[in-house]
Amino acid sequence: MIEKIVDIAKRIEEEIIQNRRTLHQMPELGLDLPKTTAFVREQLTQMGYDVADCGPGGLVVVAGQGEKTFLLRADMDALPGEELADVPYRSQTENAHLCGHDMHTAQLLGAARILKEIEAELPGRVKLMFQPAEETVEGAKSMIEHGLLENPKVDAAFAMHVMSTLERGTVDYTRGVASAAMDTFFIEIKGKATHGSMPDKGVDPLQIAAHLYLMITSLAAREASMFDNIVCTIGEMGGGTAPNIVPDTAVLRGTIRSFDKAVRDRFVERINALVENVPMSFAAKGEIKWIPTPSIVNDDGVVDVAEKALAEVFSAENVINTGTPLTGSEDFSYVAARVPAMFVMVGTGGPDEYPVHNPNVVFDESNLAKSAAGLVAVAVSWLQGEAPAAQ
Ligand SMILES: [Zn+2]
Ligand SMILES: [Zn+2]
Structure with missing residues (x-):
């Protein structure tokens, strides 16, 4: 199954990169993401999803059928301030995607596309969370208050964050406390x-x-x-x-x-x-x-499944248990406080690159398709582990 997921991701790589560049040019802030959510809604609708609103600036879709539900999350908001990086798809507003949330949104749209293609084979449900206002730590809380984790009830969750100062193509994670x-x-x-x-x-x-x-x-x-x-x-x-x-x-x-x-x-x-x-x-x-x-606390059960699935997508030597948490904070912690969850960092640069939130930061897009495949691989692997034994 993971091989098939990776193949589909490779095939749609160009679309994921184009979506990322479109989003990069129209960064919006906080809970107020009219253009971003209109774009995401249109893409998801075209794929055949029923798109549900979930509080201001939040969107949710569900793929598959079954008892258990696994949640994948992307944040969509940007930061105020001018982008200084010299890229052809520079921000067209006074805001900028300096934390790479445009990457997250595009790769979760890619995951949505993959999930539609394999929907009949899914051993459960995958819920996709497109959240606003991560930078102001209001978005996840708001979506939870608007029923994110119900109908269908979410059993476990996973999120990725790009990191420009981490070696491209590597995935860093830790067990237990994962962020400050x-x-x-x-x-x-x-x-x-x-x-x-x-x-x-x-x-x-x-x-x-x-x-x-x-x-x-x-x-x-x-x-x-x-x-x-x-x-x-x-x-x-x-x-x-x-x-x-x-x-x-x-x-x-x-x-x-x-x-x-x-x-x-x-x-x-x-x-x-x-x-x-x-x-x-x-x-x-x-x-x-x-x-x-609060801190994100990575759940051992989800980590056990995800580290294997991610190793198949990114190759084992690139999936690294660092044993150290992020000094930064993340509002995915509100989700992780309620259901077993895991949060990982994906490298899109190297130690000499500008850090996230710097106006010069550039994110390497060469692993976007892999990240989309990684998200789906984690969800499918977790659902396979939970599904009733094969007949
Ligand atoms: Zn940030
Ligand atoms: Zn961020």
């Missing part, structure tokens, strides 16, 4: 505005922000052990409108990344305590909001 947990925080300090010449008449939130900045970023230096693996970054900070006005409010926005839930919980608690107590000691008030994104 990301906890984004938004702090507001409420002081009291006054004239710049009369600081004693107000409460300066910028000064409190400066103290808080140092205290929060010092936590990882002084309260984390060498084994805690935690990073804390404040990437946005400020307030005020003029040199001679002490403003009312100041903000700090940042993120912590971690792999261990106990470490993560301890830091969240410590940052909350600082935000409550430091402003209070200056007669101001601090408030904090968190957007949590």
